[in-house]
Amino acid sequence: MQLTGVLARILFIQCLITTCLGFGFLAPVGVALGGIAASAICRFKECCSEHSIHADFDGLEDALKKHIYGQHLVLDIVTNALRSHWADNHKPQKALTLSFHGWPGSGKNYVTKFIVENMYKYGSKSKFVHHFIGRMHFSSENKVKEYQENLQEWIKGNTTNCGKQLFIFDEVDKMPSRVLNIIKPMIDYRDDVDGVDYRDCVFIFLSNTGADLINEHVLEMWKEDGVKREDLKLQDFEMLITRGAFNEEGGFHHSDTIRSNLIDHYVPFLPMERRHVKLCILDEFAQRNVTNPSEEHVNEAMAFVEWGPSTEKLFSTTGCKRISSKVGMIVTQYKLNKPGG
Numbered sequence: 001m002q003l004t005g006v007l008a009r010i011l012f013i014q015c016l017i018t019t020c021l022g023f024g025f026l027a028p029v030g031v032a033l034g035g036i037a038a039s040a041i042c043r044f045k046e047c048c049s050e051h052s053i054h055a056d057f058d059g060l061e062d063a064l065k066k067h068i069y070g071q072h073l074v075l076d077i078v079t080n081a082l083r084s085h086w087a088d089n090h091k092p093q094k095a096l097t098l099s100f101h102g103w104p105g106s107g108k109n110y111v112t113k114f115i116v117e118n119m120y121k122y123g124s125k126s127k128f129v130h131h132f133i134g135r136m137h138f139s140s141e142n143k144v145k146e147y148q149e150n151l152q153e154w155i156k157g158n159t160t161n162c163g164k165q166l167f168i169f170d171e172v173d174k175m176p177s178r179v180l181n182i183i184k185p186m187i188d189y190r191d192d193v194d195g196v197d198y199r200d201c202v203f204i205f206l207s208n209t210g211a212d213l214i215n216e217h218v219l220e221m222w223k224e225d226g227v228k229r230e231d232l233k234l235q236d237f238e239m240l241i242t243r244g245a246f247n248e249e250g251g252f253h254h255s256d257t258i259r260s261n262l263i264d265h266y267v268p269f270l271p272m273e274r275r276h277v278k279l280c281i282l283d284e285f286a287q288r289n290v291t292n293p294s295e296e297h298v299n300e301a302m303a304f305v306e307w308g309p310s311t312e313k314l315f316s317t318t319g320c321k322r323i324s325s326k327v328g329m330i331v332t333q334y335k336l337n338k339p340g341g
Contacts, residue, residue, distance in 0.1 A: 046121070046127055048128070048162035052121045052126070052128070053128065055086055055118075055119050056119070057083040057118070060078075060115060060118035060119070061075075063117075063118060064078065067110070067283060069279040069280060069283075070270060070273065070279075071106070071111075071270060072230055073232065073267065073268055074267055074269060076234070077098075077265055078098070078267065082096070085202065086200070092199045092200065093189050093199065094187060094188060094190070094262075094264075095186060095187045095200070095201040095203055096202045096203070096264055097202075097204075097262060097263045097264045098203070098263075098265050098267055099172075099204075099207065099265070099266050099267065100112070100204065101207055101214065101245065101269065102208070102214060102269025102271075103208065103215065104318055104319060104321050105272070105316065105318045105319020105321030105322070106269035106271065106272060106319040106320075107319065107320070112168055112170075112206065115204070116166065119166065127158075129166045129168070130167045130168065131168045131170065133171055134174030134250075138174075138175045138251075144176050144179055147176070148182035149182075151182055151183065152182050155167060155186060156186075156193075156194070159186075159196055159197075159198055164200045164202075165200075165201045165202070166202045167203045169204070171206065171207070172205045172206060172250055172252060173207045173208050173250035174251075175251030177250065177252075177255065178255075179251055180205075180251045180252065180257055181256045181257070183203070183257070184257055186198045187203060187257065187262050205251075205263075207245065207251070209252065210245050210248070210266075210268075213244045217236065217237065217240055218232065218315075219309070219312065229270065229273075232270070234265075237266070237268040238266050242258060246259075271314075271315035271319075272316045273316075274302070276320075277305055277320060277323070278298065281298055281301045281302065281327060284301075284323055285297075285327055285331070288328065288331045288336070289337045290331055290336045290337055301327050301330055304323075305318065
């Protein structure tokens, strides 16, 4: 059926609704037809409904298991927190707040990407997804009040239109320290703020703060206590991350949000070991249709990775951040994805 034909039928139904609603005995028919029309419209434009906000938690869980390496705590926390927040059988008490912490390349943005793609039909292009970058959108210490006013207006206006908004704050450590204080009432335990209900919203914060404390703790537990990485628990890191985020320079420095215990989950992204980086490399080859790269080509990609600390050289200092471009270069250089390559 042509799009114009579908829209014409929708308009006809809407006209019929208007007519029906003029008569009391046909009002239920009008309501039913209204639902049909709305459903049809939402097939072609983004709506504040399950058509556009499908929240595919099973898909998210599968994607994280398939593409996120060495981050068992992330797998344990993220999907369950989101699934619980938007559960059908209860209304959350407050907006969900997730704070991701770890070295660059440990997967913070990658996980966020999968969240966006699996929760919203239109992914990052959805009008319900808002992405702020610290050094880009909040670059000046002298404009904190202006940033706060704009941020408050933006969040309030969008949430008024639809409650299930996703607000992502990347590079929180590059933001002036007081900007995020303005969102405290919106993420607090309130039914509404000035008539707006924020409880269905999700706020995700990405930061490098606390990363050194995370890495030091992983190394210490491995060296002194012989604790396996997979046996580490969230409780081992939450206080460390809270202290780091609160005391280190950045958007959470001495913030009201942390002081008031309004971050629901501090999610540690652990430093990546060689076995995890190798999996990232193999994944990048596979995405370029190279399913069985030689050990030589894998090692060539691995050679670009820097390792730390200086003595143990146990962790990748850049995680998997530069892997994609290096593998892409190798694939192109050796024509690995060409027939017979």
